[in-house]
Amino acid sequence: MAQAIQACVHCGFCLATCPTYLELGEEMDSPRGRILLMKEGLEGQMPLAELAEYVDRCLGCLACVTACPSGVQYGELLLPFRGLMERSRRRTLGERLLRSLIYQVLPFAGRFRLAAWAGALARPLAPLLPRPLATMVSLLPARVPRPVSWPSVVPARGVRRARVALLVGCVQSVLAPQINRATVEVLTRNGVEVAIPPNQGCCGALSMHGGELAQARQMARRTLETFSLDGVDAVVTNAAGCGSGMHEYPLLLAGTSAEAQARRFAAKVQDVSVFLDRLGLDPPPGPLPRPVVAAYHDPCHLAHAQGVREEPRRLLSRIPNLTLRAVPEEAICCGSAGTYNLEHPELAARLGQRKAAAVESTGAELVITGNIGCMAQIQAHLTARGCPLPVRHTLEVLAQAYAGSPAEPLAGDAAGG
């Protein structure tokens, strides 16, 4: 934690990319202000209860890390500080109930599937629900897809070029299993054997992000036990939040007996776009049925947390008649940020509306991104604007380009997410 506090020279270069500062205009809701508050909290000059609301409002998007010329590792301060705050604070009954719902349901695919089915049925009642529940319902797809069961290994097609282990994710495997199908399709078509450990669960990223560090450590340990690194070139994920979380395992498990294993594991974790870009993607055999103009949205946990910006764009540029357009304010978070849109629905909605307006201004007919949370958030706010753009994952678009004649249209279909 000391590095971030000592390295900050209070220059303010990060302010222009901090979503909460842009929306609220308060110094204490900026990276610089929060670093100062956390310093005072750690030194005992300010009670944690007084500064909690400002630290809570931080999205953990890490746009400030990208912007900072002094190399302040803000994330390394935020993660342990949130854990410290959670251990020492008194939450209201309403907050405790909401957090129980979030952290005892979302990371468990079976429980979340039941909740999602109930939520989809409750959609007509959404205006009567408390704001966090109404937000949760608005982010669900119109129909919750059937669960997919995977073999433990999907062989490469043709000559095997590599072998990976795939994290299928908890929330994503419930809301959008087609992303995993597309990922396996593109990997195997590129000569990659895909191991899918059958007993995998949540990687712990959601809990880590929310300061529930004991739960996050438990989930991280389970992931380390479930994923064998033997003969595996990479542990691959298609959800930016999970990839970012698994890269943080060494920090999460620092000082424990699992730290060395966490380092070895984190060194193998790659977003699927990075893995395919390094492997060398076989170009799709032909163009899409018609030219498509798409806007690419950078997930914060890919662009800021993992420094991955060019790889997905390079992969998509291999599709001959797909044109990518930049989204204005591309460094600014869409407001999804793990469970932020459930715990801070008003501010998340402002950011979601801001992002949806920016996306719409591109004139694109399709939105492409690499994180299920961003997909649900952007889709919900585009729909709320009456703008029926579909939102697709990078790997879905690649899989459809390989298929030549898409099973579902890339553009012109509003039932995305």
Ligand code: SF4
């Ligand atoms: S840009 Fe970096 S050094 Fe400057 S105020 Fe922000 S965090 Fe501190």
Ligand code: SF4
């Ligand atoms: S992580 Fe995001 S919201 Fe938090 S201080 Fe940095 S830029 Fe602002």
